[in-house]
Amino acid sequence: MKPKSHPATERLEDAYDRHYPAIYRYFRYRGADADTANDLASAVFERALANLGRFDPGRARIQTWLFAIARNLSINHWKAEKPTLPLDDDLSLPEEIPLEQVVILTQDREQILRALQSINDRAREILALKFGGPLTNRQIAELTGLTESNVGIILYRSLLKLRTLLATDPMESRHDR
Numbered sequence: 001m002k003p004k005s006h007p008a009t010e011r012l013e014d015a016y017d018r019h020y021p022a023i024y025r026y027f028r029y030r031g032a033d034a035d036t037a038n039d040l041a042s043a044v045f046e047r048a049l050a051n052l053g054r055f056d057p058g059r060a061r062i063q064t065w066l067f068a069i070a071r072n073l074s075i076n077h078w079k080a081e082k083p084t085l086p087l088d089d090d091l092s093l094p095e096e097i098p099l100e101q102v103v104i105l106t107q108d109r110e111q112i113l114r115a116l117q118s119i120n121d122r123a124r125e126i127l128a129l130k131f132g133g134p135l136t137n138r139q140i141a142e143l144t145g146l147t148e149s150n151v152g153i154i155l156y157r158s159l160l161k162l163r164t165l166l167a168t169d170p171m172e173s174r175h176d177r
Contacts, residue, residue: 012052015062016045022063022133023070029128030074031117040077044070064139067129071143074125115165123158130155 023044027037047069048055055065116124122144129140137155141148 011062012045012048015048015066019063019066020045023066026067026070026128026132027074029116029132030078030124031113032077036077040070040073043073047073060142061139063133063135064142067133067135067139068143071125071129111166112162115162118165119158119161123154123161126151126154127158 020041024037024041027040028034032040044066048066051069055062060068116127119127126140126144129135129143130137133139135143137148137151140146140151144151146154
């Protein structure tokens with residue numbers, strides 16, 4: 001007979017199943033390679049388990065709490081070093097895609113990563129929370145201490161800048177779209 005676990009531990013186990021992929025993607029958006037992103041995402045849940053008694057569901061959703069932990073880990077991890085471009089790909093490509101298309105997809109991914117590295121840290125952080133998370137603007141505002149409208153403005157301007165960078169990338173002429 002399996003011993004009965006604490007309800008908060010069961011909630012964290014459910015949160016792991018639901019939110020681990022998003023937290024992993026968050027670290028990838030922040031510039032971590034696949035192994036580092038996996039290590040950091042795991043560390044989020046280790047810290048969450050160690051501090052489970054401090055979680056107050058009345059103050060924040062568990063997703064927001066986990067991303068606050070992820071954000072703190074991210075800040076600590078990259079305090080002394082600048083993130084590098086993760087040029088590997090976690091996603092396997094279907095075998096039926098022609099080699100030429102695989103090369104184009106890889107080049108596009110590298111172009112996107114270069115563009116992400118060219119925007120400031122705060123904008124990259126907000127993009128990572130929004131699209132890696134995916135968190136709402138309200139949740140991002142809670143985590144970052146910004147207003148919800150400021151988050152929206154930063155997202156809008158960052159996406160415009162990325163769109164401009166991607167449209168003018170010198171590698172753009174390598175293939176026709």
